[in-house]
Amino acid sequence: xxxxxxxxxxRGLGAAKSGVGHWWQQRVTAVGNLILLLWFIGSLVWLPxxxxxxxxxxxxxxxxAVPMLLLILSVFWHFRLGVQVFIEDYLHKEGTKLLALLxxxxxxLAGATAAAFxxxxxxxxx
Amino acid sequence: MxxxxxxxxxxxxxxLSIWKWRVHMAVSIMHRATGNAMAFGAVVLFLWWLIAAAxxxxxxATFYNVATGWFGMLIGVGLTWVFFQHMMSGIRHLVMDTGAxxxxxxxxxxxxxxxxxxxxxxxxxxxxxxxTRGF
Numbered sequence: 001x002x003x004x005x006x007x008x009x010x011r012g013l014g015a016a017k018s019g020v021g022h023w024w025q026q027r028v029t030a031v032g033n034l035i036l037l038l039w040f041i042g043s044l045v046w047l048p049x050x051x052x053x054x055x056x057x058x059x060x061x062x063x064x065a066v067p068m069l070l071l072i073l074s075v076f077w078h079f080r081l082g083v084q085v086f087i088e089d090y091l092h093k094e095g096t097k098l099l100a101l102l103x104x105x106x107x108x109l110a111g112a113t114a115a116a117f118x119x120x121x122x123x124x125x126x
Numbered sequence: 127m128x129x130x131x132x133x134x135x136x137x138x139x140x141x142l143s144i145w146k147w148r149v150h151m152a153v154s155i156m157h158r159a160t161g162n163a164m165a166f167g168a169v170v171l172f173l174w175w176l177i178a179a180a181x182x183x184x185x186x187a188t189f190y191n192v193a194t195g196w197f198g199m200l201i202g203v204g205l206t207w208v209f210f211q212h213m214m215s216g217i218r219h220l221v222m223d224t225g226a227x228x229x230x231x232x233x234x235x236x237x238x239x240x241x242x243x244x245x246x247x248x249x250x251x252x253x254x255x256x257x258t259r260g261f
Contacts, residue, residue: 027220027223030216030219030220031220033216034213034216034217037209037213041206041209041251045251045254045255045258049259050190050193051186051190052179052182052183052186052187052190055179055186056179059179075169076169079161079164079165079169082161082162082165083161083162083165086158086161086162111169111173114173114176114177115172115173115176115177117180118173118176118177118179118180119176119180121180122179122180125180
């Protein structure tokens with residue numbers, strides 16, 4: 001803690017008026033995941049087989065490709081938020097924490113983009 | 127400004143060392159453990175599956191052979207349980223967010239129910255898989 005007046009020390013450290021945003025997005029994506037992952041697991045269980053031809057034919061249908069894209073968005077955003085809290089709780093050194101959060105963001109964004117691209121390639125491919 | 131100095135030794139929350147293992151504590155830790163297991167385990171396997179399907183039959187065959195082998199099946203059963211455990215404790219979180227089930231007795235019962243529910247859902251899912259596919 002530096003010196004200075006009380007107001008000077010807390011200025012800029014108070015509520016940023018966005019504290020509930022993280023919490024709320026975690027809940028919205030939780031409900032999204034609940035619906036989309038039950039659909040996903042149900043689909044995998046009920047598909048006649050899980051070989052290449054069956055899976056690709058399934059993902060070519062808009063009724064499968066669209067929920068898959070939504071699932072990718074919801075799941076990757078949800079775990080990005082969750083792991084962020086995990087990192088903030090256990091990594092206390094500022095530099096390590098920053099690097100971990102940076103790596104998490106890159107991992108989530110790269111993963112989501114690769115997954116979405118794969119779905120689109122199957123769904124829109126010739 | 128405040129004329130009195132703040133005391134140097136301030137009261138702290140109970141530390142990890144004096145906590146007792148309780149079911150509602152276990153469910154909380156499991157929620158975090160299963161979430162991270164999926165973020166770094168299931169997500170990677172999901173990416174492998176999707177990218178293999180987008181790449182072509184031979185790339186998919188590599189994934190398929192591993193996934194349907196005994197080790198792949200073991201991981202599959204494990205991740206099914208991990209998902210259902212996270213789902214059940216996640217639903218518990220959503221319920222508790224509304225202010226319900228916060229009493230110690232209800233909280234404990236609900237926590238136990240997440241463990242029982244996750245195991246039952248895993249058994250049910252794999253019973254259907256084994257019955258319909260007969261791996």
